Amino acid sequence: MSTILGKAQLLRCPPGTTLQDEGRVLGANYGVPRSGAMDLHGYHWANHLLQNQNQAVALEMAQPGLKIKFEEPCLVSLAGAVAFVTVNQAPISNPSIIAMGSEDILEIGKFRTGARLYLCIEGGFQVEKPLGSGSDFVSITTPAKRATDETLYYLSNQNKTVLQAKPKWTSDWFESEEIQAYPGPDWELLSSVQHSKLLNQPFHISKLSNRMGIQLDELVVNELEDLPTNPVFPGTVQLTPGGKIIVLMRDAGVTGGYPRILQLTEEAQNRLAQKKTGDPIYFQLI
């Protein structure tokens, strides 16, 4: 078996494309966010298909349009959002695992469901892992996001036998509108009217959403004062003085001063990461 370093050219790279793994816990003491895949469920599934090790680095896409050319043969997998996929312009009906040949071009079209798509490659993309992770973040990795004409590296196994299994990725799990959460550290500071509003009405994903946080369109009026700055985590829901609800996501800072009203379960964070602008959600307390 011989392995050589393969090159993948990003012929077209839509905005919001980053390299991600499970993220880093080593930097929190210096104020470094955890980062990592927004939908860890999709990321883990795609890595599992290739039998990759933990922390294998994958491409996370938040928009269609990626066009990538692999110079050497490799196996890739896709999970998360469900998208139209072509190889050398021929549609792929089940793109869970694809064997790419030398100089093959993979293109990602429109997302049919979901908001974040993971492209994993056998062995992971080869990058440095500052503070234990290859996840892109400004001032930690260079570059901090991916762009057209960039080259990514991977290990190409030259004597590959194609996998027989054809597992099918399903997106049913993120179509539910229920977002399960624990009461946050400051939940008890809210009134029963606010509690009832948070738990009984739909909220919609705002377009002001990114890897740091997902904002919701509806306001919850409140008169809470700012609190001393204290730790926050991915999945912490903050309520601002203006009544805005911000669900902190993977690139959020490690501390915050707004009341922390809910803490999403891991599964709810992954599900929320797959919601699109305008999608409704309901908070459900556990």
Next chain:
Amino acid sequence: MKPTYQLISPTLGELVWNTEPTDELLSIQFAYLTYIQTNFSPILLEVRQGFTRLSLVWKNSSSQQEFIQLSGSLNLIPEPLPEKVWKVPVCYSPEFGQDLEDFAKSKNLSLEEVIQLHTQPRYRIHFFGFLPGFFYLNGLSPKLHMPRKSVPTPAVPPGSVAIGGKQTGIYPIQSPGGWHIIGRSPLPFFDMKQVPPVWAKPGEQIQFVPINATQLENWKDADTKNFLQ
């Protein structure tokens, strides 16, 4: 100053002190940090420090239960705080502190008074947060307290020294920011090429030292070395 433990999820909880952040509280937080890191590291994923909380991420729910059973009976002796005081040069001028003049005007202070009030105290570093390398400092004079801007500045330059609410801080990297920018420091505050990427530790103190625009513009690496001894 015994904390209570608030369970948030099966693997997340925090030690809670319902007091104002002070040196005394920080000494006790340090005692808990040391105790937890010495005794619970194998079953703990992460500890995060805030002004009045220590948040603990456990490997599983039984790890957290184990800690809860022990934590009630703990009686820890406060840890002495480090004595190190870092001098941080700052050019307070409208050219590098875009909000300095408006800030002084709305506080009814002269520029000299703002500078005097800002450079007088020694500020205690409690923890890093918000951005990589961003100090959370305690000790800003109440005369300089000022609500945050309603519309954040889209790109605050690195090294900007700013005031927001009851706090002052330094932007280590370019970022949007809602604090009032009153000056600029030429020091680096976060550098991944260094190990660790920050030069100060929680518990240490910093004091701002005024420099003029010529000094800021001609700042050299050697000057940084002199300050960061």
